[in-house]
Amino acid sequence: MEMAGSIIGIASAVATLVFWGIFSFDNPYQAPNSEVVGNLFVAAVIPAAFVVIGQFLKPKWFVFVAFLSSLPIGVYFLLSSGIIRCFSLVSVGYFISFLFIIINENREKSFHPIKSNIK
Secondary structure (H helix, E strand, C coil): CHHHHHHHHHHHHHHHHHHHHHHHHCCCCCCCCHHHHHHHHHHHHHHHHHHHHHHHCCCCHHHHHHHHHHHHHHHHHHCCCCHHHHHHHHHHHHHHHHHHHHHHHHHHHHCCCCCCCCC
């Protein structure tokens, strides 16, 4: 289950990069603007980096931080129109990845092999 969480998290991070590229450089609603590109980089790409880093480190709170930081922009894009609305799925992917990782850690902690006292 941890592998599924990692795959979902990394796929969501890659999708973030794709949506950032579309919204920043191929936006049909507005010409590219350096301020928008920079703001969206901070709001979307940095949380994606947290997710990728969080997949390889033991404390998995990086993934939860990425979810929390991408949540406001995910809600904003959910209320917009067009393909950018799909960015909201990235926030959901971050949360599902975090849940899978936590479930797997709790499963590993609760599994205690029976110790035998036979000598």
